[in-house]
Amino acid sequence: MNQSNKRAYNFNAGPSALPLEVLEKAQQELVNFQKSGMSIMEMSHRSATFEKVHNEAISRLRKLFAIPTDYEILFLQGGASLQFTMIPMNFLKNGKTASYIMTGVWSEKAYKEAKLFGEPVQIASTKENQYRNIPTFDEIDIDTDDAYVHVTSNNTIYGTQWSEFPNTGEVPLIADMSSDIMSKPVDISKFDMIYAGAQKNLGPSGVTVVIARKDFLAKANSEIPTVLKYSTHAESNSLYNTPPTFGIYMLGEVLKWIEEKGGLTAIAQQNEEKAKLIYDVIDNSNGFYTGHASKESRSLMNITFRVADEELEQQFLSEAKEAGFIGLNGHRSVGGCRASAYNSVPLETCKALSDFMIAFKTKHQ
Ligand SMILES: Cc1ncc(COP(=O)(O)O)c(C=O)c1O
Numbered sequence: 001m002n003q004s005n006k007r008a009y010n011f012n013a014g015p016s017a018l019p020l021e022v023l024e025k026a027q028q029e030l031v032n033f034q035k036s037g038m039s040i041m042e043m044s045h046r047s048a049t050f051e052k053v054h055n056e057a058i059s060r061l062r063k064l065f066a067i068p069t070d071y072e073i074l075f076l077q078g079g080a081s082l083q084f085t086m087i088p089m090n091f092l093k094n095g096k097t098a099s100y101i102m103t104g105v106w107s108e109k110a111y112k113e114a115k116l117f118g119e120p121v122q123i124a125s126t127k128e129n130q131y132r133n134i135p136t137f138d139e140i141d142i143d144t145d146d147a148y149v150h151v152t153s154n155n156t157i158y159g160t161q162w163s164e165f166p167n168t169g170e171v172p173l174i175a176d177m178s179s180d181i182m183s184k185p186v187d188i189s190k191f192d193m194i195y196a197g198a199q200k201n202l203g204p205s206g207v208t209v210v211i212a213r214k215d216f217l218a219k220a221n222s223e224i225p226t227v228l229k230y231s232t233h234a235e236s237n238s239l240y241n242t243p244p245t246f247g248i249y250m251l252g253e254v255l256k257w258i259e260e261k262g263g264l265t266a267i268a269q270q271n272e273e274k275a276k277l278i279y280d281v282i283d284n285s286n287g288f289y290t291g292h293a294s295k296e297s298r299s300l301m302n303i304t305f306r307v308a309d310e311e312l313e314q315q316f317l318s319e320a321k322e323a324g325f326i327g328l329n330g331h332r333s334v335g336g337c338r339a340s341a342y343n344s345v346p347l348e349t350c351k352a353l354s355d356f357m358i359a360f361k362t363k364h365q
Pocket of ligand 1: 157
């Protein structure tokens with residue numbers, strides 16, 4: 001616990017930490033938003049006041065993430081999980097293939113949904129290596145007839161991250177960026193679609209950001225339910241039905257905070273510093289701590305590690321909890337420990353964890 005403001009050392013994997021400044025501003029504006037006499041949650045999504053918030057969030061996202069004008073920006077619902085379904089529903093047909101690159105549980109879930117609509121193919125997988133690494137480019141062979149190639153840019157559970165993306169040529173590249181969106185600048189033009197639930201780097205849960213090239217969206221199937229068509233949302237500026245208004249407001253405030261921090265280059269630099277504080281302790285611990293991910297595939301967002309033996313690992317987790325660290329248990333499917341250091345996790349929180357890890361090792365080795 002950070003005693004100066006009573007904030008937990010929050011390493012939750014998602015939903016996760018939000019910037020204190022954003023929470024305080026939302027608190028100030030909660031009951032009477034911009035002298036309207038009501039909260040943002042109580043007003044119509046068709047009101048001029050809400051539409052301004054909505055449109056500003058879209059334009060701020062475009063500017064900060066350098067999204068070209070030939071891309072739509074959509075705010076949807078249903079989480080990244082609904083995208084696992086909407087993508088093949090819109091872009092696959094019986095007998096049509098798409099390539100999935102398997103780097104963890106979230107890729108598996110995306111692949112499973114695609115099987116309901118067409119013929120997804122696993123063109124590369126690191127499952128045999130317990131998803132410790134990202135495949136190298138020469139392990140990836142793309143079929144030019146594919147409707148698209150799907151990747152998971154950051155693997156929240158295993159703690160791996162793509163540092164560069166394969167060149168898929170004419171085949172559209174789609175990325176699930178749920179756990180590293182806007183953690184660094186990215187060349188958007190390499191992708192035909194990017195999607196992410198907001199609840200890690202961008203705001204509270206409830207909003208899903210979709211960024212998609214307009215001419216890719218134009219290729220979508222038309223014989224599908226209205227609300228599941230990207231075109232429905234693109235044509236109505238994501239206001240086809242009632243959007244998650246509070247979530248969109250919070251997303252806009254998080255984007256302002258990113259802007260005030262100096263944009264994505266500054267955010268990326270800080271994310272590197274934060275992750276280094278913890279990876280350095282692991283690497284200099286003579287095997288007391290071991291990382292799950294291979295070094296070349298390490299994620300700057302989710303740092304996964306084990307403590308020398310299982311009993312000590314339980315003790316580490318319980319002492320950490322007592323010391324005010326939240327969310328350090330690894331995902332139930334892999335165990336161990338995981339520190340999620342998303343954009344809004346302060347440097348001091350990572351420093352506190354690295355100090356705690358050093359002190360724990362000194363006491364128990
Ligand atoms: C990489 C990745 N993809 C997809 C999901 C699922 O997201 P949602 O819960 O928004 O459906 C998660 C959730 O943690 C994730 O980390």
